[in-house]
Amino acid sequence: MSTNENLSKEQLEELLQTYRKFVEKELFPIDLKVIKGPFRSFLPQLHELRKKAKDLGLFAPHLPKDAGGLGLSLVDFAKVSEILGQSPIGHFIFNCQAPDIGNMELLELFGSDWQKEKFLKPLQEGKIRSCFAMTEPENAGSNPVILSTTAEREGDYYVINGHKWFTTAADGATFTIVMAVTNPEEESPYKKASMILVPLDNSGFSLIRNIPIMGEEGEDYISHGEVRFENCKVPVDHLIGSEGQGFALAQERLGPGRIHHCMRWIGICERVFSLMCQRALTRELYPGKPLAEKQTIQNWIAESRAEINASRLMVLDVASRMQVHGSKAVKEEISMIKFFVADVLMKVIDRAIQIHGALGVTDDTLLSFWYRHERGARIYDGPDEVHKASLAKSILKNFPKA
């Protein structure tokens, strides 16, 4: 979906600078308020900002030019993504937020013409939102091939039955893509499931609740749905790709998705790092003696700086190889950055909270939001443990045994 051609160094630097200014000037002053919600009450204001972004030619940086985007390469977009990640509403404003970005990539690559026309286009334009229904409460997310949701063929329809959760942003979405077993007879667990597009006005679909997560239910885009499909009938042309191709598509979808997540996390780290340093410089233990002079604080700042830099270099390195060689070629490195950066993220946030003292546990800074809502980073899209085992096994497989 993204091009292989990077911008020139100068072009890129100018572009990044433009994003940086936008984010700092337009988003930093309001983001803390917005994420406290209620989110819907801010939608008009957010759509104003989206319009402004469009006017400045900054909207949808990940999309091809002919789809209204900037036609950035994966690596260039990754750098933009870090900047957007510094604000919890950054990606949303520029319409490159998960899970929509993943769905856009998926439909661009594997959607049929009518699917593109009817669903992809308005999604790209920011007119609708979507979601992705994969995880099931009854089955371990760390082993995604075990699915209970089924989609049985009845004439020209699929009849879907199942129970999903962590269907991010289902509340207010126009459609979902659901992963369901269509081919139970296949021997390989990787070939049993398919991806099917389901418009959410379907009466067989229901949003049971926005799951209360870390103290908040949220709403609209800032929410994670628990949903049910009960004899949910959709025409067979709502299948994406072909039957049994579900996991193959999921892999395609998750590869760049993890790059996006990682760069967003690095953006968070940078914002948090700034908060950490500012607090250290301004909080005085006694007059004239700021926290910044304490060695423990200095250790945390130095360690955070090192770990954030390491994270960025690793992610960009993997992104540049993915850009040239494709997702599959860097499958194990993707695992590597997933657990490495998620760990750094949580460590940096934790140190920042400690430096902030009592203020750090309040909702008066962004730290609490990220401490709570990014704890999932070590779990979603595959928990650390799965990625570590997977990376190690790949390494060992390629290792000479003698």
Add this chain to the structure above:
Amino acid sequence: MSTNENLSKEQLEELLQTYRKFVEKELFPIDLKVIKGPFRSFLPQLHELRKKAKDLGLFAPHLPKDAGGLGLSLVDFAKVSEILGQSPIGHFIFNCQAPDIGNMELLELFGSDWQKEKFLKPLQEGKIRSCFAMTEPENAGSNPVILSTTAEREGDYYVINGHKWFTTAADGATFTIVMAVTNPEEESPYKKASMILVPLDNSGFSLIRNIPIMGEEGEDYISHGEVRFENCKVPVDHLIGSEGQGFALAQERLGPGRIHHCMRWIGICERVFSLMCQRALTRELYPGKPLAEKQTIQNWIAESRAEINASRLMVLDVASRMQVHGSKAVKEEISMIKFFVADVLMKVIDRAIQIHGALGVTDDTLLSFWYRHERGARIYDGPDEVHKASLAKSILKNFPKA
């Protein structure tokens, strides 16, 4: 306040068993619902439970018998406290919750007769609640001797002006004890401040807000107030102890307070440990293969067990020495358990979340509540860094230099 005499081993074991049953039977089934709130709506039900506790002779285990309690020693109460800590409403039900327990201890030791009659008695009986106003947003909590709040003497009154926060449970409390500078002329920063009792119906007092903490404002007992004193006049007989004695009293108050906290944390650890093991045994990666068979999970279970046991032994060891020799004698060990146990607590909770997977970040278990609300454990009552430095300096001071 507590006696020096421990129960016999058999008596104690029987008592603990009684508490254990009460907590498991009465509190475990409802506590998750209660802490989701709104808290006030549960008060009738909670007061029912308090009554039941009284009827069973279990109420206020920390109080002397003549004050309606069980007259337990510090060590015996610590063991009870661990059991109560397994439920987030445990201490509340038995009326030994912070900050009231600290205020009870303080008034018992240093309150005047009328203070005891008017405030301590109903507090002990669970008829009213109280709070403690010490931390100020403008001054680093880690250096408590720097206070901006003042109480100026005007005739027979103190006129208090100041801004406080993290005044736990101010919402709904009947009185607060406030730490304010009465003797600015004293050279030693430790002798400038006093503790003054302020009934909260005083028009000079206002609760600005319940501070939103980690995603929740809470209410009533489950809240942390930001409060203001504006020309708040109270008669001089509201002084506790004598002028300038504030920090000395605070030390007395905090010593056993940290034992209570630590034992409550260990209680949390044990509940979390159970959740961890249960999840590991029941969550299957694929049919017949529970998480419990994975070595990483086993590592976490083993490490958690070791760290929790270590914590309990340390806290009980310090408690038994404090019981005999007083708070001051174990000042440095108190610092030691404060940072050690708080660290174990956060590690155990974090592992349990990871083992729970997506469920772990939802509010469908208690993990999220503790992950959020106990992050403060490494900050309140002195951040880790202060306790470590303080312990190290004591050690080094007593060390032969040759």
Add this chain to the structure above:
Amino acid sequence: MSTNENLSKEQLEELLQTYRKFVEKELFPIDLKVIKGPFRSFLPQLHELRKKAKDLGLFAPHLPKDAGGLGLSLVDFAKVSEILGQSPIGHFIFNCQAPDIGNMELLELFGSDWQKEKFLKPLQEGKIRSCFAMTEPENAGSNPVILSTTAEREGDYYVINGHKWFTTAADGATFTIVMAVTNPEEESPYKKASMILVPLDNSGFSLIRNIPIMGEEGEDYISHGEVRFENCKVPVDHLIGSEGQGFALAQERLGPGRIHHCMRWIGICERVFSLMCQRALTRELYPGKPLAEKQTIQNWIAESRAEINASRLMVLDVASRMQVHGSKAVKEEISMIKFFVADVLMKVIDRAIQIHGALGVTDDTLLSFWYRHERGARIYDGPDEVHKASLAKSILKNFPKA
């Protein structure tokens, strides 16, 4: 072997004080020199010290009184052991060093009369040394039930063939106890092996080398042998216990053995902690500014203090239960202290080295010796990973599954 009766508090404190003085006065001044070796050249001096210990009634504190010891309980001996552990030659001087102490316990419990007369007695008197041949280079020590060494019955003899290493202190020993498969036909891997006593003047035995470990071969008591049994014939009465009982005996031997190790490690920790504090107080970054004033150093001192205290409490807690209920009853707690204390040991040593700076990596202090020779603590007698898994499995087994 040890009694169940503890000394009175006063008796014990006096005894410990006596050991403390001996160790500080007699051993601290020479131990660094002794462990640099060559060890044999110091034997006359060490035997002098043993004599002195005997004269003072301090020799062999672990032995029953009628065997020339002090008849201490396991717990009391554990406390003595910590003191002896502060010097790398402490246990040797008092004849309670591994592996001899384990062999004494084994022969006391399971040796035949002639074995006791011929081997145990001189061992108890410190006239001979012994070793224990279990680990095999070809088989993972973490799974001890897989053994290649065999002892085949030929008439009234066992003919032993096998290759062992980490036969500690084989160099100069009078006999070894070897673990060898005598009953290969047994189904249970736990019932295939036996323990056989082998005098080392047997021509079928050879010491291949003292294994160079962490830069040193060592010699005599300070060495770890690689040994071979080639058609090594010993009369059948050299069997200890009965055939197939090898692992059962090994468990008996290892239980208290791990208590001894843990207490010795805590002794090391205390000596290292002293070195750490002394260095921090005397090393100046610039005139008048000792390292001790740096917060990072203070953190390490505080954390070390907490971890060492936790370790001691845990080990003594397990020891006191083992003393009453036997090894088996505390099998899982033994695993727990094994990995917990070994980890603390390595962390404390590592911090002390860092505080010492360049001096810390030289052999001019004891730190280097322990850094090198105790790295094995996380490996010998079962690596961390095995103990963690074993503890976790026990916990999970006893856990209600609902």
Add this chain to the structure above:
Amino acid sequence: MSTNENLSKEQLEELLQTYRKFVEKELFPIDLKVIKGPFRSFLPQLHELRKKAKDLGLFAPHLPKDAGGLGLSLVDFAKVSEILGQSPIGHFIFNCQAPDIGNMELLELFGSDWQKEKFLKPLQEGKIRSCFAMTEPENAGSNPVILSTTAEREGDYYVINGHKWFTTAADGATFTIVMAVTNPEEESPYKKASMILVPLDNSGFSLIRNIPIMGEEGEDYISHGEVRFENCKVPVDHLIGSEGQGFALAQERLGPGRIHHCMRWIGICERVFSLMCQRALTRELYPGKPLAEKQTIQNWIAESRAEINASRLMVLDVASRMQVHGSKAVKEEISMIKFFVADVLMKVIDRAIQIHGALGVTDDTLLSFWYRHERGARIYDGPDEVHKASLAKSILKNFPKA
């Protein structure tokens, strides 16, 4: 000294491949034996290998072409350095070992013509060795500006008096460069000292001992000297640069020096990583069940891979900026990689030892050598703590305070 021009990607890859083959074919089979020593006995063999390296045009990769080297850029040499670092004798064979490489760089930049002719040239050719005398036992190495060694001007001579240690490879060296106070009257501690070249046949110089480090004294190149200068007279033309310039030169010397160290450490990490994986694949817990199947082992392999990759990317990133902008411009990033990579190094080695089990603590693999001799990595050239504080202060200084 090094050029700014990198080789083409193809040229570089070919060159690296050549080095890789040499190191694997010529050095891997002998290096374990060589470092066990005695080192001098291997010198003829090592000089044979140096000759072979010269014949293949691989010798002294860091030197300009006209000095007999390959004229590599800093970045290209860094990549070569990683390969050489995989063997403990790698840098020595190619004559780019510390401390000689630092001295070569120093003399190239600041040496006078005769110094270059007389000392630099034979050093570059590998005909002599040199050392660097800076650290003093009496003063904290972490604060290098405090020096007791003096060089007083007497006519046309400097008379040097002082006591140094960790003068690496003094044994067998032809000259040293000594850091001594020449200008005690200067106010700035950074301007008091100078660097002076001292031929070691000077009667005022003595090598007191090769310091026993982590169990070994070593000899010749593999040693660290404690040395004394007593009225050691050298002509004033032995001054390097100008008087008082000592620390300025040291900074120049240490900048690339830390890049070299870091890349060498990464080389060690890679070799250790290989050993780790090989052991995991071949060590069986029971027949058919290699260690590699255990999740803990997999975690360590995955974490090590991530950390090593992060290290390499960071060091090469800093190196490429240093190559363009000079040492000073990346001063803080140098601190960052110093502590980050040293930490990774020790963690990777430690995990490898644990995976090797008992074998890991023997000298039968390279692990023990590196575990012992690279513990210093967190201390030499500035301990972690100094680098962290220094990095943090730089960051905070450049931080907007508002």
